[in-house]
Amino acid sequence: MWRIIAAKRKQFEGIMAEILTSAQMRAVERAAIEAGRVSGLALMERAGAGVVAAILETWPALAAAAAPPCAVVLCGPGNNGGDGFVVARRLAARGWRVATYLLGTPERLPPDARTNAEAWSAAPTAHALPAAALAAGDWTECRAGVVIDALYGLGFRPPLPAAAAQMLATAGQIVAAHPEGWKRVAIDIPSGLAADAPPQVVPACDLVVTFHLEKPVHPSLRAAGLAVTTVDIGL
Numbered sequence: 001m002w003r004i005i006a007a008k009r010k011q012f013e014g015i016m017a018e019i020l021t022s023a024q025m026r027a028v029e030r031a032a033i034e035a036g037r038v039s040g041l042a043l044m045e046r047a048g049a050g051v052v053a054a055i056l057e058t059w060p061a062l063a064a065a066a067a068p069p070c071a072v073v074l075c076g077p078g079n080n081g082g083d084g085f086v087v088a089r090r091l092a093a094r095g096w097r098v099a100t101y102l103l104g105t106p107e108r109l110p111p112d113a114r115t116n117a118e119a120w121s122a123a124p125t126a127h128a129l130p131a132a133a134l135a136a137g138d139w140t141e142c143r144a145g146v147v148i149d150a151l152y153g154l155g156f157r158p159p160l161p162a163a164a165a166q167m168l169a170t171a172g173q174i175v176a177a178h179p180e181g182w183k184r185v186a187i188d189i190p191s192g193l194a195a196d197a198p199p200q201v202v203p204a205c206d207l208v209v210t211f212h213l214e215k216p217v218h219p220s221l222r223a224a225g226l227a228v229t230t231v232d233i234g235l
């Protein structure tokens with residue numbers, strides 16, 4: 001009897017070990033950085049590289065298309081936005097047509113995100129109305145592409161600001177105009193959802209790419225039919 005309970009408990013702990021809360025994930029990252037095993041910047045580079053690899057693995061036809069695909073990258077004010085700038089730089093290096101839209105100002109980005117914003121563009125632009133700038137972009141000729149949601153990740157606390165909701169809605173219109181060719185990818189967590197709680201509403205998204213281990217929100221997203229990929233960033 002006790003052996004069965006002990007075995008069940010071990011099994012339960014095994015399942016639990018596959019998920020980290022946002023605080024646990026931050027603690028793992030901090031420990032790796034403080035031990036000198038990796039820098040925050042290197043982790044961000046691995047995260048962005050992992051997102052690009054997941055995109056190419058999920059949709060190989062995008063990379064094989066005759067015309068270069070497009071990427072619309074929505075970057076938020078924190079390190080999730082920093083991941084977005086890494087993705088932008090890496091997709092552009094592959095010949096994709098890439099545009100970034102920053103919610104916030106480059107000067108107020110945290111250091112690693114700012115470094116990547118500047119590596120992407122010597123003069124990263126802040127749009128007073130990112131959704132309006134996004135709507136003004138002409139994507140009609142671009143039959144294949146991705147919208148990258150890098151607005152908020154582990155640091156998000158609801159509610160979603162209206163400006164962010166507008167950016168997601170406007171980007172959603174680009175995807176809706178090309179139902180076959182464009183995909184939506186969320187970095188770490190679809191923006192508007194809290195990492196540590198089941199979602200109230202499951203957003204439209206074709207792929208969620210998270211890092212190291214899933215967070216409490218991810219199993220519910222998978223259960224709702226969303227594809228969730230976990231990338232090893234060497235932690």
Ligand SMILES: NC(=O)C1=CN([C@@H]2O[C@H](COP(=O)(O)OP(=O)(O)OC[C@H]3O[C@@H](n4cnc5c(N)ncnc54)[C@H](O)[C@@H]3O)[C@@H](O)[C@H]2O)[C@@H](O)CC1
Pocket residue numbers: 039040041043044045047048076077078079080081083110112151152153154155156157158159160161187188189211
């Ligand atoms: N070096 C690092 O710290 C790494 C971070 N990673 C990425 O960084 C993310 C976490 O970064 P952060 O901790 O900066 O958090 P986020 O980028 O998720 O967001 C934090 C920012 O959003 C703002 N914010 C949160 N909720 C808001 C609301 N309701 N209204 C308005 N503003 C709001 C905060 O004030 C802050 O400016 C992860 O999800 C992951 O994508 C990965 O790149 C791995 C390495």
Ligand SMILES: [K+]
Pocket residue numbers: 080149150151152153186187188189190191
């Ligand atoms: K996100």
